[in-house]
Amino acid sequence: MKFDPNHLTALATVLRLGTFEAAAHSLSVTPSAVSQRIKALEERVGTALVKRGQPCTGTEAGLRLAKHAEDVAVLEGLVSNALSLDQNSQDPLPHLRLAVNADSLATWFIPALAATPGLLFDLVIDDQDHSADWLKRGEVSAAITSHCAPVTGCNAHPLGAMRYEATASPAFMDKWFRRGLSPETLAQAPCLIFNAKDGLQQRWIQRHFGQDITPPAHFIPSTQGFADAAEAGLGWGMNPVHLIEPALRSGGLVPLLPNSALEIDLSWQVSRVMASALAPLTRAVLSSAKHSLIQPSRPGN
Numbered sequence: 001m002k003f004d005p006n007h008l009t010a011l012a013t014v015l016r017l018g019t020f021e022a023a024a025h026s027l028s029v030t031p032s033a034v035s036q037r038i039k040a041l042e043e044r045v046g047t048a049l050v051k052r053g054q055p056c057t058g059t060e061a062g063l064r065l066a067k068h069a070e071d072v073a074v075l076e077g078l079v080s081n082a083l084s085l086d087q088n089s090q091d092p093l094p095h096l097r098l099a100v101n102a103d104s105l106a107t108w109f110i111p112a113l114a115a116t117p118g119l120l121f122d123l124v125i126d127d128q129d130h131s132a133d134w135l136k137r138g139e140v141s142a143a144i145t146s147h148c149a150p151v152t153g154c155n156a157h158p159l160g161a162m163r164y165e166a167t168a169s170p171a172f173m174d175k176w177f178r179r180g181l182s183p184e185t186l187a188q189a190p191c192l193i194f195n196a197k198d199g200l201q202q203r204w205i206q207r208h209f210g211q212d213i214t215p216p217a218h219f220i221p222s223t224q225g226f227a228d229a230a231e232a233g234l235g236w237g238m239n240p241v242h243l244i245e246p247a248l249r250s251g252g253l254v255p256l257l258p259n260s261a262l263e264i265d266l267s268w269q270v271s272r273v274m275a276s277a278l279a280p281l282t283r284a285v286l287s288s289a290k291h292s293l294i295q296p297s298r299p300g301n
């Protein structure tokens with residue numbers, strides 16, 4: 001089945017921007033024209049593609065078609081560059097949807113994006129233990145994930161490990177752990193949790209105390225806010241060392257236990273269909289990770 005490119009572009013734009021009016025403005029057409037294109041596409045495939053609302057969202061079929069449209073735009077750009085074809089400066093840049101964990105985005109991933117011109121990035125933020133699900137559903141073209149085994153249809157590139165340290169402010173340590181760390185004191189002291197998918201605090205407790213403890217918790221879904229909250233004495237939490245090094249040096253944050261860091265292995269997984277088109281981005285991601293993440297020791301070192 002062939003699709004009208006203008007219809008696919010209208011669908012992708014509506015789902016990306018959330019309204020027919022915003023899509024019309026972006027495409028320099030009327031909202032009525034956008035609506036007609038979506039209707040024609042829905043008649044073509046025989047099912048609804050857009051859930052009207054504030055914002056508009058896609059049905060399963062709509063999301064798949066919108067992703068297809070964006071992938072085609074990226075691949076066309078690759079072909080144009082390979083053939084040294086003149087590209088109109090007025091042509092819109094293709095959008096690329098990626099799944100990234102918040103801590104990578106806050107610490108080392110942005111330079112990789114900046115080193116890859118010619119694309120507009122649409123980032124989905126999800127926990128590294130769950131970001132691979134976006135690839136499995138075909139909703140992103142690449143993802144940073146803690147799953148090292150390749151997702152079906154994807155190439156996996158090891159990136160290194162992100163180191164997390166259980167940290168708190170000196171005042172918090174004095175208030176809650178003056179008598180030392182124990183299952184009893186940990187069960188009372190407030191901890192910080194990024195969101196419901198964040199299992200790092202529980203993993204750290206289980207590793208060092210061998211128990212399932214559920215402390216009272218603040219939910220703070222911001223990497224920088226998470227670190228700031230720890231430094232302000234709101235609670236203890238697993239912070240990426242790369243982010244909190246200045247606070248560790250100044251004494252604003254201190255480890256709960258010495259030599260107790262967790263290292264979370266990360267990989268960059270890319271859809272094989274898009275691998276050639278995304279090769280420059282993959283090189284940039286690998287380079288940025290090499291300079292920021294912990295690399296495995298080579299044999300003999």
